[in-house]
Each structure stands twice: as structure tokens, then as C-alpha cells.
Amino acid sequence: MTARREHLLDLAELVLEREGLDGFGVHALARAAGIKPPSIYKHFAGAADLQHALISRWFRRLAAALDAAESSIASFAAAYRAIALAAPQLYRLATYGPLDRALLDPGAERAALAAALRLFGEEEASDEDHPRARLAWAAAHGLVSLEIADRFPPGTDLDAAWRALAAALSG
Template structure:
């Protein structure tokens, strides 16, 4: 009898994320991920306690990836308003290529999980630092506003909800400019 295949956290995360993006979040199950990594479902319990742990792996991986994107774009911005715009554009690009991971990342379950994942801590810190540089006072309300607007826009865009004609890219840039101007107005 051949020795059982070893499962790495990286392989487990990649399999769970691929299933989520190909088939949707509901398809991410212990059984589906076990099959994808080539083990029997009971073997997966050595790595995760339940399905929610798989979803947390996806959210953490997504947060790390988005933080890398945001850091790269925001770091090249010429001023604080441009940095906020870069963050929103990075989120839109990420949301386009990984819509299910993006929705999971900003779901209440992923955000309220304790302890916070390293990826989510890094992403939150990057976002708060960029907002702190752009807007006066407590950065949390401004960060929440920027995140909610970008997430809402991207969610509607992916759902095909913009049916009134016009250029969706232009609408995104209009909303982004308006929001960035409002957040930096009292600086």
C-alpha cells in the first residue's frame, strides 16, 4: 500500500481557493478539498477542524495577495489622494480576477474571526496607514467608507447590475475621485 500523500498548507489553501473561484464558496467542503489534494476527507482533519477553517485559509490568502497589490500601487502614488485611488483600483483588479475570494475576504465571518489572520492584519494596517496620510483624525471611518464603496461597486459590477448604459470604468473613476476628494477635503 502506498504511503499517504503529505498535504502542505500551501497546497490546501490553493486547492480551497481554486474550488471557490471555479465553483463558488458553497462548493468548498472538506470532501471537495480532500479530493483536490489527493487525500481522503478524514486526513484533512489533521490540518483543519472544519469547513470554516478552509474559508479562513482562503480569506487569509486573499488578504495577503490584496495587501501585496495595494502596497505596490499605493507606494507608487504621488500624493495621499492618489494613494487612496490606487487602493480602490487594486481592490477592483483583485475583485475581477478573484471574485469569490474577494467576497469571502469582506464577509463578516472572515473579518470577525479571532485571532485575526496575519494577512488581514497586514491589509488592515496598509489601508489604515494610507487613509491616515490622506484624511484627518481617526482613519477608521474613512477606511470603512472607502472599503464599502469599492466593495459595493465591484460586487454590483460582477453581478452585471450596471444596466443603464454608459462606461462603467468612467463611473468607477468618477466615484473614486469624488470619494477621494471628500476624504481629503479637510486635510
């Protein structure tokens, strides 16, 4: 990947967090970079390519965080939550809506899933056969999505909810 493309992806993350999913796109990135939109196409085939490059980055960032976490459900949950809350708009881009896996960097999604698979001893499982890892991922996604959307009643102890999730998955 070229240094210019990496710089544009860094800038795209900032624009995405500032503008949100609805205000993000090639034109918003071009404005922030001080260039004309067609110049973006020298580095990305289109909006979907730009989005999937960001999604690939997010998967790799999650993989690194999960790999660095202790081998426990509580650590998995804490790492997942931290990555999501650190860049909520990037999280939404990466986890909401359809995903064209052909546009992802090879191995990016699998790298993130691999940490969860190891945690549950499912690393040797086929792509279709890892129910506990999928359950952990889905439960963490649901909890953090509601947290990002501010859907919990005021005063809710979200840390307690995350501890309950870890306890339920550990049993």
C-alpha cells in the same frame, strides 16, 4: 505553515473559483486533492479553519497589492478592484458574511487595512477611528460586489464609475 497545507490552500482557491461558494467545502477540496475528507483535517481543524486560512491569504494578497500601488485613491481603487475580479469567489468568501477574527492569521486583516490607513493619513488612528479609510473600503466593496454580481445595466461604463469613486474620495 507546512508545504502540504499551502498546496491544499492553492488547490482550495482553484476549487472555490470553479465550484463557487455553494459548492466549496472540505469534501470538494478532498475530491480535488484525491484524498478522503478526513485527511483534510490533518491540516485544518474544520471547514471554518479552511475558509479563514483562505480569507487570511486574501487579506495578505490585498495588502501586498495596496502597498505596491501608488499613493492615490485611484490606485487604491484600481488595486482593490483587480484583486477582487482576479478571484471573485475568494473575494466573496473574504468579504461576505460574518468573520471570526480569532481564526484569521494574526495581522492579516490589519495588513490590508494598513495600506488604506496610510493613504488617508490615518495610520496612527485607533481601530475604531479611521472613517475615511472605512468609507473608501466600503465604497470599493460595494462597487466591485455589484460588478461581480453583474448587477449593472448592459453598457454601463464601469471604469467611469470607478473614476467617479476615486474623484469623490479624493476631494
